[in-house]
Amino acid sequence: MARIPGRLPTAPPTLADVAERAGVSRQTVSNAVNNPDLLRSDTLLRVQEAIEDLGYLPNRAARNLRTRASHLVGLRINPVQEGTASAIMDRFVHSLVETSREAGKHVLLFAGDPLDPLAGYDDLLRSTAVDAFVVTDTYLGNPQATWLGARRAPFVAFGRPWDNPSATHPWVDVDGAAGCALATTHLLDQGHERVAWIGWRKDSWIGEDRRSGWTRAMHERGLPTTGLASRVEDTVASGRGASAVLLDEARPTAFVCASDTLAMGVLHTLAERGLAAGRDVAVVGFDDSQVAQVVPPGLTSVRQPLEEVAVEVVKALEGLLAHPPAVGPGVLLTPTLAVRGSSSAVGFGS
Amino acid sequence: MARIPGRLPTAPPTLADVAERAGVSRQTVSNAVNNPDLLRSDTLLRVQEAIEDLGYLPNRAARNLRTRASHLVGLRINPVQEGTASAIMDRFVHSLVETSREAGKHVLLFAGDPLDPLAGYDDLLRSTAVDAFVVTDTYLGNPQATWLGARRAPFVAFGRPWDNPSATHPWVDVDGAAGCALATTHLLDQGHERVAWIGWRKDSWIGEDRRSGWTRAMHERGLPTTGLASRVEDTVASGRGASAVLLDEARPTAFVCASDTLAMGVLHTLAERGLAAGRDVAVVGFDDSQVAQVVPPGLTSVRQPLEEVAVEVVKALEGLLAHPPAVGPGVLLTPTLAVRGSSSAVGFGS
DNA sequence: ATATTGCTTTGGAACGTTCCAGACGACACG
DNA sequence: CGTGTCGTCTGGAACGTTCCAAAGCAATAT
Known part of the structure; x- marks a missing residue:
């Protein structure tokens, strides 16, 4: 519990540190990061210099708290099926992670009890740990989809809503x-x-x-x-x-x-x-x-075409999390x- | 931008909500969650009831901000190698996710530029998005290890420090x-x-x-x-x-x-x-x-034995993130x- | 000269939690 | 009876960020 000074990693610089160094207010630094066009060009430059010097990066937790967004996407993975050839999920995960990065999001993996398709979703949702989910295992209908829908939780499905063609959630699938x-x-x-x-x-x-x-x-x-x-x-x-x-x-x-x-x-x-x-x-x-x-x-x-699937999924996620939310129709891609x-x-x- | 009342997901309950319902202070609710033995048994019961009723779960962002911990473990994954048989990484990811869950942690995946072994680590670290990393691709020495070490960033390696046997970071490997x-x-x-x-x-x-x-x-x-x-x-x-x-x-x-x-x-x-x-x-x-x-x-x-590897890695992570940090020796497991x-x-x- | 406008910058409040110091009552001790 | 101690609970502050309303200032319009 004791904090031994100097031995632990130095605390990262905060907005206030940058502000002091640049001789402006905290809010101005915040604007420099999020709305650069609000600043006069010379102040912007000065602030950016200070940011660079200190190696400042906004604290995720604080930002998440204030904006009520985590920029995390939850993805549930099941235990590996031994003796099975298709590790399709893994290729998809890789594509999703890469595409998400370009959209400024990260992928949060969580484990699921194969018997309970809902396990894990609830906790992450209620603790506001993720902004949205990507739901993949829709092989037999998808209880997750209806459940998440009822909870008004944003999610995108990889897989059509087979059992409910009138479902309104965004989905991406392969023909x-x-x-x-x-x-x-x-x-x-x-x-x-x-x-x-x-x-x-x-x-x-x-x-x-x-x-x-x-x-x-x-x-x-x-x-x-x-x-x-x-x-x-x-x-x-x-x-x-x-x-x-x-x-x-x-x-x-x-x-x-x-x-x-x-x-x-x-x-x-x-x-x-x-x-x-x-x-x-x-x-x-x-x-x-x-x-x-x-x-x-x-x-x-x-x-x-899992790379394309990932791109479409992320696109749908962005629409879903936009203000106001925009949900397009399902996307059906053609395999090769x-x-x-x-x-x-x-x-x-x- | 407009918030249409009633249509968007209802805001999750907060500590204050629970406190009001149970007729206690916020701090008492917090204690009920984190230090139950500090409370008198009847108040504890009352608070737990209120928590149950409201379906309260602590807000991750707020907790992370205050405690300076995210309970997230960063894991970098590389693009899939097409035409290669060994998807060892994927089996490990699954095991790691499951073991982490038992330790109350989640796994944050991020993508890496295969040419730059350090890409991605820095940002996550400076933005305090993760508590620690699991480093896996130590095939040719491991620049990540020395770099993370210099940054005093907590990490556990899956793979021995081949090029530097005197390295002091925790590692797990298979013989x-x-x-x-x-x-x-x-x-x-x-x-x-x-x-x-x-x-x-x-x-x-x-x-x-x-x-x-x-x-x-x-x-x-x-x-x-x-x-x-x-x-x-x-x-x-x-x-x-x-x-x-x-x-x-x-x-x-x-x-x-x-x-x-x-x-x-x-x-x-x-x-x-x-x-x-x-x-x-x-x-x-x-x-x-x-x-x-x-x-x-x-x-x-x-x-x-990737399941065991994951268990050992998580064990090492827990030691590393404990107060005070405890780092044991490297662990070498035997394959079958x-x-x-x-x-x-x-x-x-x- | 005064009011209006637009651009830029600012201080205070808020997000939801945990840390800290202290308050309160009960109880034991001298 | 006063004082200290323990167990239990509380209010205020703090974490680092963004939202909000407003202030300062220059240029323009009245």
Whole structure:
């Protein structure tokens, strides 16, 4: 508790220190920082010099207290899913942090109990620790969205309000159907006709959306889809099992999967049977995870434009926190296809 | 700018609100929250009731201002390395966030210019936005450590002070040499005798440390290492090239790699040559990334105990921020080996 | 000459909390 | 009965910033 003078870090300079050095009032220094055009140019220069000399930076806590804003954005992260390929969240976090920085915001991470989707939000909100939230895990409806909405808490969702299309909160999402259509068309263009689908259980909105891209692309070319689809859990083992069954029963020459995790399951089956991914059977995944990028012979995968998503999310946040708040419509972005060996006859070659 | 009453979120209750409701002074409420044992039990109960009723939670900004502490820990993250397997950082972030929560802290992420290792630290420090930092990227010495040390900024490093063993800051690290020795011994136990090493360039402290584990394990069994080692950049292509050369020139039957990324390069070479990982040639990686977990037939990999690392880091942080600060010695943790198909004769089977 | 306007600068109050010194009553001790 | 001590509670000040209203001053308009 004792403050040993000189040993602890020197207290950072305050507004008053700068004011004294520049020979002006505190308020003038504040204006120099926040409204420079209010000052006469010579005083501005003098104050800026003093700021520079002292290495002054406004104290965050004081500023937050006065302005009732923390410039922090809360993002809840769940425990890592071991044995899963898609670390999509991580790529998004990186993009979000970088984009937020340009907007003068920082990202506050908090942990969540996977069983309680609301845990953590309330405390941060009531203690005014963050200005807004970015909500990501909207895979099964999104209780957070409705809850936060009821609390009048500002938030932007990465993911559409599937269960409530009339929701009014801002959201950004990626068109999964378009992505899977892209993947399927890519395979059809390579001459494949029996393209199978491995996706998630029916209660996943996202899964059904992605699946619809596959059916659409198949039907557009007049190809049947019956017997070519399988719905399982999002694990490597499930993908492996589903692909084994499909290969036996439907003899597909290509697979489109709802995730890289499932696609890796297909690669397992192919390896077991001595089939070469790409040459013998084509495989396309979803998320363009690191796994897809490094597994031999390279897994073709639908890539979400997470950088753009982050940009749109931050844009929406800024609108939301502006005075007065401006909330635009939802934004739907289109993914791209990262083509690799698993879907090209070339086989190996990166 | 206009505040439309009733439409915006109601202002959270303050100490004064609680005090009025409980019929006590502000200070008493504060004590009820921070020093409950100072109050008579009946007043405490009354105040707690009022707190509960109003859903009061202390305002973070005000508390931070007064106590000069933010309960935030800064963590700098770099842009994702595309085409790299090891997302070790992400697993660590998750663990850190969860452990921090238990310690009443949150993690503030900020972005860094990969070229300037110091960018971002200064601003957060001077604006008193964080109490301390967790420094992770100490791969090539660590300018952050010395810089932060000179600034008397509290920080804990994940990574040893390689270039300055007499550094006095707290650190936590994983024994890479032990991990590679573990991996090598595992292979030797399987009957391999010509175990090759693919690691990083000589200027990487971590790389040399890991390599020493391989040589130690080899020499302990009286096996030679000459001609069996290769030092390259940490990319899949490099691992692939290095393994191709080694296979031609030194005829190893197993590979130990400094990273999963390099190990994936080996898998590429094996696939090209029609060799089966595990059955024909064994491969062990480092980091136990998601890639290792899902790639067929499963990549055996050295797994860093990141959960423990996070626990130790937070423990060190708490010591550092205590009054008076207590800084213990560095902590070195031992990794484990996650054995999968790539190093077991069983081949496929998970 | 006086009032008006616009530009620049200023002092005081406020944000919500915790620190500090002191007040109050009860109780024990000399 | 006076005095000291302890346990409990309180009011004022302070943290460093921004908001607000107003003051000073020069130039212009009346």
